[in-house]
Amino acid sequence: MKNTIRQIFHSPKFLAGFSILAAMLLVLFIYPLFVTGNPLQMIGLSSFSKPGTYVSVYDAINTTPDIMKLPHADEKRLAAKLSDDDRIAMKEWLVAAGIPEADIDITDTDALLELWSDNYDPSAKPAGMTMAKRNYYKRLNANLEAALKGTEVVVSEEDPETGELNQIKFVKDTDYVNTKDVVNVINLPLGTDNFGRDVLKELVSATKTSIMIGLIAGTIATLIGLTTGLLAGYLGGWLDDLILFITNLFTVIPGFIMLILISYGIGQDKRGATTVAIVIGLTSWTWTTRSVRSQVISLRNRDHVNLSKLSGHSLARIIATDILPYIASYVVMAFILQISTAILAEAQLSMIGLGPKTSEVPTLGLMMNWAMLYSAHTHGYWWAYFPVLMVIALISFSLNLMNTGLDQVFNPTLRD
Amino acid sequence: MKGYRKYFSKKIVWFILTFIIAFLLNFALPRLMPADPVANIMNKTARGLSDASAVKAMYDNYVKEFGLDQPVIVQFFTYVKNAFRGDFGVSFTQYPRRVNDIISSAILWTIGLQFPAIIVGWILGNVLGALAAYIRKGFDKVLMPLSLFLSCVPAFGMAVILLGIFAVKLKVAPIAGGYGFDLIPNFSWAFIKSIFVHYQLPFWSIVIISIGGQAIGMRSMSIYELNADYVKYSRFLGIKDRKIVGYVFRNAMLPQVTGLALSIGTMVGGALVAEITFSYPGLGTTMLSAVTSSDYPVLSATTLIITIMVLIANFAIDIIYGFIDPRVKAAQFD
Amino acid sequence: MGKTILEVKDLTTKYITRFREDVYAVDHVSLSIEEGKSLGIAGESGCGKSTLALSLMGYYFPPLHYTSGDIIIDGRNISKMDPDDIRKNILGTEIAYIPQAAMNALNPTQKIIRFIEDVIHAHDPKMPKKDIHDLARKRFEELGLPSSVLDKHAVELSGGMKQRTVIAISTILSPKVLIADEPSSALDVTSQKMVIKMLRNLMEKGYIKSMIFITHELPLLYNVTDDIMVMYAGQIVEKGTAKEMVFNPTHPYSKGLMGSIIVPEEGTRDVKLAAIPGTPPNLKKPPSGCRFADRCKYATKECRLTSVDLKEFGEGRSYRCIIDIEKLREEYANE
Secondary structure, three states: OHHHHHHHHHOHHHHHHHHHHHHHHHHHHHHHHHOOOOOOOEOOOOOOOOOEEEEOHHHHHOOOOEEOOOOOHHHHHHHHHOOHHHHHHHHHHHHHOOOOHHHOOOOOHHHHHHHHHHHOOOOOOOOOOOHHHHHHHHHHHHHHHHHHHOOOEEEEEEOOOOOOEEEEEEEOOOEEOOOOOOOOEEEEOOOEOOOOEEHHHHHHHHHHHHHHHHHHHHHHHHHHHHHHHHHHHHHOHHHHHHHHHHHHHHHHOOHHHHHHHHHHHHOHHHOOHHHHHHHHHHHOOHHHHHHHHHHHHHHOOOHHHHHHHHOOOOHHHHHHHHHHHHHHHHHHHHHHHHHHHHHHHHHHHHHOOOOOOOOOOOOHHHHHHHHHHOOHHHHOOHHHOHHHHHHHHHHHHHHHHHHHHHHHHHOHHHOO | OHHHHHHHHHHHHHHHHHHHHHHHHHHHHHHHOOOOHHHHHHHHHOOOOOOHHHHHHHHHHHHHHHOOOOOHHHHHHHHHHHHHOOOOOEOOOOOOOEHHHHHHHHHHHHHHHHHHHHHHHHHHHHHHHHHHHHHOOOHHHHHHHHHHHHHHOOHHHHHHHHHHHHHHHOOOOOOOOOOOOOOOOOOOHHHHHHHHHHHHHHHHHHHHHHHHHHHHHHHHHHHHHHOOHHHHHHHHOOOOHHHHHHHHHHHHHHHHHHHHHHHHHHHHHHHHHHHHHOOOOOHHHHHHHHHHOOOHHHHHHHHHHHHHHHHHHHHHHHHHHHHHOHHHHHHOOO | OOOEEEEEEEEEEEEEOOOOOEEEEEEEEEEEEEOOOEEEEEOOOOOOHHHHHHHOOOOOOOOEEEEEEEEEEOOEEOOOOOHHHHHHHOEOOOEEEEOOOHHHOOOOOOEHHHHHHHHHHHHOOOOOHHHHHHHHHHHHHHOOOOHHHHHOEHHHOOHHHHHHHHHHHHOOOOOOEEEEEOOOOOOOHHHHHHHHHHHHHHHHHOOOOEEEEEEOOHHHHHHHOOEEEEEEOOEEEEEEEHHHHHHOOOOHHHHHHHHOOOOOOOOOOOOOOOOOOOOOOOOOOOOOOOOOHHHOOOOOHHHHHOOOOOEEOOOOOEEOOOOOHHHHHHHHHHO
16 A cells, blocks of 8 residues: 555656645645635726736825836836827828838837937828828827926815815826835736636635535545446346446436536526535546446456455455455546546536526636626636636646556556 | 347447437426426516516416426426427527527537537547557657646637637637628628638637547557557567557557547537637527526527437447447357 | 577577666577477566567567577578568568467457458568468368458457467468467367467478477476476576476476476376475576575575576586586485
8 A cells, every 4th residue: 555655656647746736725725814805705896907916096196205217217108108009100100201111110119209209290291191180190299298298297185165176296207106105005916807806816715616516526426436336346237237227328418418407407596516516426427337337347256355255254344345445546546537527517517607606605617607708708808717727727637647647557558 | 240230229229218318307307406497487587577466477477388287297298299399399588489490500500510520629639649659759748748738628718718819819710609790691602701710719629629638548548559469469470560550540549439429428518618608609609598598498408409419429429330340249249 | 400490599688677777588598499399498477488489589679679699590690680671581481479368469350361461461562362361261271270260350259269360370471480478378278289289280281390389387398399498587497308307307496397297197196296485586686696596495605606507418408507416316316
């Protein structure tokens, strides 16, 4: 036993899978210690905020600034102000003014501005250009000049009695505040979702729930599969025929459809994460039954089993001491696979709207479902779905890797 | 020939039996569940209705529609009779559209998408797996972890990622649908081209996913076969390696055919969800909208149709397998 | 004395394990067979006898590698030949092989006749299929196999039939040397007899000129082969005629090996059955002295320190032991 375990941990594949999984589990337990609170709490009133650190503008204004003069600060400001459309329009003007198209790089803000200030002439009337268009260029130019000059922003307060605006503060372009001095700052490494919830916090909680679903479903499926496989394989006869028939039946009838029918029947309000896990477990045991049955059949006429039978040992004892230890490796492998299939099944079920109810805990599938329902994927809000997918893939990948490693240890013909 | 006949008649009996049971389950499962399906529907459709008598009338109407006021056995026979006539009733949400009408257009899209994708994925996966087993070093080391990873990304995940890259970021593919929004289905060139363009992303996301799993299976089957005694024996009789590789891959392919039969249900399930991502007008998307709008007749018909499709696919693979593996024939003489 | 068909001089081959360790499973083995003769090789499992069988064909696949020595078949040295040349011109035509597990030696999804076509085409690509079919049918019938076997798949044949089919396929090109690696150990007694009869038949009809028969079942060797060699830990420890080897073994290991069987011959009924204690040495790090010393009850300190060469004594007999023959004989007589 000890030797087997050492051998397993010598398999690079198993080790790689195990490390990935262990690292993920570690994060799942450590992260909530630092970031507390309800993962379903809606902190954002707007949906799909980008990943990053959010600083309260209100508080920032009221924080004492330090004065700094950063290199290229103006250019950056301008670059941020210039939209892609503006840049293309500028290029159009420049081309009309006779600059070779190849010399204009609209992504290089500095060079573009230099060309612009050298060549723009508000009085010029390029051929074919409408009045409206010329006015657009005038406005654009004015904006650019204003931005380059570096102006102050005035903060005013309304006098509650007179309704007059009193200037109370000037924010200069050289004012900088330390985010540590701002009282309200939130760090959202993965932004927010459609309901304005912290995606990372939600993801950690969802991963935990999904792994739990995987474990529950995997345990149920393995227990059913093990029991039926043992009975069918060891006892044989009509019981074997019956179990084999049912197993074949449920291999052919898609488990996914069964899952849909049952989940739909249970109804949204009664579907908790645990219920979903149980339903998944109940519909996915066929693989375990198959592999346990075939292993037991090859074992049941071995000498040591016959010896136990002749010695009059009870069925339970024979199974426990002469059969189970020999099929343990297959059962463990089947269990690991069941976990990853169950996590995937939950995700698929949730995607078509039959997952756990949405009010209790997030699951990976529900997060995907929300992201799809609110079209995160078509709008490019990658943070709402991509990390979820990666987590699903990584869990499944690490479990499969562990399984491949185990397979190589237990079935040496597959060894490299 | 006797062996084959025995094999095929066994398979036909088995097919009919599974068909009947699948049919029964489709009827019974939703009815066995604790929740009242009508109450479920009412939850959504009657939301906002405050007039109790109106709600009651609606409830009774649904009960009647379902035939729930009749004994279960009567319900079942009505269900069987209607199903065999291809009549699945009227959709709740797209009233008065008939369910067959909704389903029959969706079936074509689903079959047209999934059948070629699964076959292409299966073939590519087997070729890559065989190459990995044969070449081993390097190729194997890169390809296998990659395949394993790919096979772990769910089909809908691959769909979302491809969509994000090609449709949203690079804008070289359409974002959703089976054809352009502005087109009316007809046999014009523009429409066929639009179908083709919309086909690419869903197709390749299913293909890529199937490749991974198949390649892994084929690789270990091939390695197993490469170590088989007949390989050694053939070598020592002076047969060329290339010929022996031919034996090996043919033999490794055979279990892959049965493997396809066993996993086709799972694959179809995954591909259905991938459809949703693309709002592809197939059964997956139909199912989603049926679930979200509690359109019970549509959902029930969809699940039945999918089950039947998977059963037929399975049956077809079994029949093909009987012809290509001589061991099947031999086994029937035992 | 007949013509020498196969001569092997100091053949050494090794396995390279996954951990890049060398395992010398065949260590400086020399042997020769004359036309019309057969040689038996005996030893416990893992002694290198199956590896020797594979090594004799001069066609190596990882993890097995050629190290040194010569293999001369009918005057032609094949040990330095190009592998593709060996494949085309030696395997099957000069030297053929019957594998240990003939049960699985045939491709399960191929008809026997298709496989025979492939075998013959590997050496003579131009031979018409009709000629191949005629040859196969004729040969199968001559060897007592129904020609209907040709149109069957391996899975449709019984174990004994499969084994005999394999023998017929291996010898279809009338090789000069046939190497049979435990050809009958997995079979029931009746099938065993038929296999032996078939091998004899092949020799008599001249389809094979000589044979090497590898087994752990010694009584079989006594009945089948002219000479016997005993192998231990990759080396030959004793060789001689079958009769000499069975009734008068010299090396303590041969003695032990012969002692653990009953030879169906008059007056042998009271021979005690004795298993040899212990296990063979690890060939990754073979002992520097006599490899059998750890299991030998006559071993002295010297045995463990000095390695011993094969010593000849009398017509075609040699043994590998530091102790004198007379002394050993005396010890055996005292037991």
